[in-house]
Amino acid sequence: MRYLILGNGPAGLAAAKSIRASDAGAEILIAGEEPSGPYLRPFLVHLLGGEREAEGLGDPQAAGLAESGISMRLGMRAVRLDIPAKAVVFADGSVESYDSLLIATGGRPAIPHKLRPFPERVLPIDSLANALRIRERVAIPGTMAVLGPGFLAAVTALALRRAGKEVVWLRPGEPRFGHPEGGKVDAEVLSAAAAAGITVFDGGGVAEVGDTGEGLTVTPSRGGWPVTVSTVVIATERHPNTAFLRGSGIESGTGVLVDDELRTNVPEIFAAGDCAELYDRAMQESRLNFGWRSAMAQGRLAGENMTGAGKAYLRTRDEYFWRLFGPPLRDRFKG
Ligand SMILES: Cc1cc2nc3c(=O)[nH]c(=O)nc-3n(C[C@H](O)[C@H](O)[C@H](O)COP(=O)(O)OP(=O)(O)OC[C@H]3O[C@@H](n4cnc5c(N)ncnc54)[C@H](O)[C@@H]3O)c2cc1C
Structure with missing residues (x-):
């Protein structure tokens, strides 16, 4: 099996690791648009005043990927998805095929x-x-x-x-x-x-x-x-980074529409993290993710489901906004 993951944020990395955990022989490739390796995006604000330097922002989730046979290519921006060919075309003209694809391209303001x-x-x-x-x-x-x-x-x-x-x-x-x-x-x-x-x-x-x-x-x-x-x-x-999916046949609303197993309308294609729009059964509403922990949790689950687990994503307040918004946000101003 060849697994292709678009995006090397927390959702993409967590997915790669959970695929590896259930399929030791899988070929796994992560392609990320940015030239830099994975980093802790929430800490970007600490760069502004010099509290941290760029070198100190590396995402610990990326440790050991190469050793476990997970490949990562940087500076690779997906520009087109060809569903009949099961392939993704990148800005540099290269093409990567997949048996199972995860869209984990996050969002931008x-x-x-x-x-x-x-x-x-x-x-x-x-x-x-x-x-x-x-x-x-x-x-x-x-x-x-x-x-x-x-x-x-x-x-x-x-x-x-x-x-x-x-x-x-x-x-x-x-x-x-x-x-x-x-x-x-x-x-x-x-x-x-x-x-x-x-x-x-x-x-x-x-x-x-x-x-x-x-x-x-x-x-x-x-x-x-x-x-x-x-x-x-x-x-x-x-806003979810989904422009490259236009015309591909993947159904999108604000984000890539997924069911509670994080599967899109195409059975072998999944989406997780801030690019995905998930129908939340517990809350009975559609929502976009925002948050590091929940992006990781979705990525982990998408990876499991790509290898056939068939599990539903159940959002918990703990993983979602409660750790970020409300009183925790107010308290940031006190420090
Ligand atoms: C300044 C800032 C502060 C934040 N603070 C917090 C916080 O304190 N706590 C918290 O929980 N969350 C915080 N967040 C939110 C958190 O970072 C995100 O929710 C989380 O990173 C989402 O993970 P993801 O894997 O879905 O996407 P991302 O982390 O956005 O990663 C997606 C990756 O995909 C790449 N990509 C995009 N398009 C393509 C393409 N076409 N082809 C290939 N690659 C592509 C992107 O370059 C990116 O590297 C913050 C975000 C920002 C920007």
């Missing part, structure tokens, strides 16, 4: 239209490469803005503030930190951010953006006033 003309000064906090570019801009004098409604924006604004920056947090949309508790935790997070010296513009998106030559003047649609900033860090919600 979407950059609002008005900010797209300024790629030097508008950077998403999504990858090691971009986090290092943001860190270079921390050294540039001036205020930095963080755009985003939830967890990612909160932790990014806090990290920049701790790095000594003046920070404006542009926070569009509805309350979301405390879900399902709602507004109380939300208000606590916002007041903790204000107490940490972060200026919070609450409730609006970006209405206008002007180029001053040295920076950008950003006018929020509501909840604030125009601010001139050196950089806008995009920390909006992660």
Whole structure:
């Protein structure tokens, strides 16, 4: 059997390991788009103020992969899936075949239209490469803005503030930190951010953006006033990386649609982690993953099911948002 895994984040690595645990003779290849080896994405914010260096972010899950016969190819971006041929085409023109495929390509924040003309000064906090570019801009004098409604924006604004920056947090949309508790935790997070010296513009998106030559003047649609900033860090919600599946026949909603065994509409193709949209029987709703532990748990289960286990994914609060959102997020501001 040849197993191909797209994405070397926690979901992809966990899947590879659980495939190996149940199929000692399997051929397993992980292909990841980024040039760097697997790293701990949640720690990217610690790079911004120099609390950690890139070399210290390696994902311990990657240890021992080669020894257990799991191959990994870096800098490999999947651009097309050919289901009849059971093959994936990569940006460099190479093609990899599979008997069983896992899509574990995660997600990335979407950059609002008005900010797209300024790629030097508008950077998403999504990858090691971009986090290092943001860190270079921390050294540039001036205020930095963080755009985003939830967890990612909160932790990014806090990290920049701790790095000594003046920070404006542009926070569009509805309350979301405390879900399902709602507004109380939300208000606590916002007041903790204000107490940490972060200026919070609450409730609006970006209405206008002007180029001053040295920076950008950003006018929020509501909840604030125009601010001139050196950089806008995009920390909006992660959108599943699924564009390469368009036209392939894989059913997608916001993410790749999977059943509770993490199987797509094509029997030999599975999806796990932040790119997957899973119907959750317990909660009776469709949801996208966000979170390291739950991505690992999904990857592990997808790997087992790719080797025939037939187990259902049961999300637990412990694995999901309860360890991240709500009071734990508020408490990050206290440290
Ligand atoms: C700044 C930041 C802070 C976070 N903090 C926390 C936290 O404190 N706690 C927590 O639990 N979670 C946190 N998260 C979320 C957590 O990192 C994610 O939920 C988790 O990494 C998802 O794992 P994944 O394997 O599904 O995807 P990812 O970790 O996103 O990995 C997917 C990989 O696939 C690659 N890829 C994408 N497209 C392709 C393609 N076409 N071909 C090949 N490869 C591709 C990507 O480059 C990426 O390396 C944070 C995320 C960010 C960005």
